[in-house]
Amino acid sequence: MIGATQAEMAIDRLIVAGWTGRDAATVEHHIEELAALGVAPPSQVPLFYRVAASLLTQEPCIEVLGDHTSGEAEPLLVQRDERCWLGLASDHTDRALEAQSVAASKQVCAKPCADELWDFAEVEGHLDALELRSWIASGQGDWTLYQEGALAAIRPLGALRTAGGLSDGAAMLCGTLGAIGGVRPATRFRATLTDPVLSREIALEYTTATLPVIS
Template sequence: MQFKTPTGVLECTPDTLIVAGWTGRDRAAVDHHIEELAAIGVPAPSTVPLYYQCAASLLTRDDRIEVLGGGSSGEAEPFLLKAKGRIWLGLASDHTDRALETYSVAHSKQICAKPVADTLWLLDDVIDHIDSLQLKAWIREGGDWVAYQDGTLASILPLTELMAGVTLDEGTAMLCGTLPAIGGVRPSADFKMSLTDPVTGKSIEWGYSSRVLSVIS
């Protein structure tokens, strides 16, 4: 994969993908959410946070993905990549099959592609004000784009803390958790997201659409 960076084009094909879950900084809110999901059949995590292992081949730059059935949805998340001996920050969507979540969260994440934006920043360049970075997402409903996620990285566990929970070797990518969905989690064929640095005014933006495949039985 090729990424635009402040130092030029970076080429890297990740060989390991970790999807961090249950990463909210407010532990009481996380526990409440776990209870809510348990009530609808979603198994509780064994630990918090939890690091799901997924195939690195799920990472995609395509602006269109294919999903099985109509029950999946995107999640804008910070994206970390260890490449060329440095740690880079970007933006990705942890697209997830919500129906499959009630069987296994790990399986629900493995079944969907993970769209990744084409731009990376050096983590060192933003680490001193990283909590102020703004993460947003929109979905298309009724022909209009509506706000779906909106907040700062202060709502997520510090990325340095998340990295300390895994081995971030060369070629390892990690999705770092997300923000609550405004109006609740729901599917949409069109999804777009942004990560904005209020100090520099720079943004990483990406969008994609989903083509629903019929579930044949």
């Protein structure tokens, strides 16, 4: 949905940008933390992972294999008809597989996204002020704040758009903020992207259904 107008946008190329923190020291610290867990460091920073376009979904429930997956709230850029749009998505990732291959861990999970987009030109001048938040819950438990911060902590989206080669018909998840209390799985995920300048918000909420691991 674009403003009050509903429109369908076919996406034929999906990119997941990683290691997009603006503070180089923080990114390096995170790389070292993951290396201690067996996750190989990225070949470059930032890094642009190519995943199947069909993974992007607006379904309210996604199926995942096992109980080691988790979501991450991320700004979403969509390029269509020579215009750029900003939305909200979750880079749901298999954390167990991540230790073997970050690229594979991203490919095996759907990427839920909100059904609303903003014209990028309307927010381009105050992108750093936009606020990203997420919450997690398991079962019927209460929501717990999981991520919170401004897009000022992420590399400028315009620069990521260029570096990632965002072309017509493509979409890109642009990286995220650190998890409060550490990355952990949950069966329910909720996120918002708030524009305090234009007083509006995009919201996303989904659940996960866990498939059994058969060996």
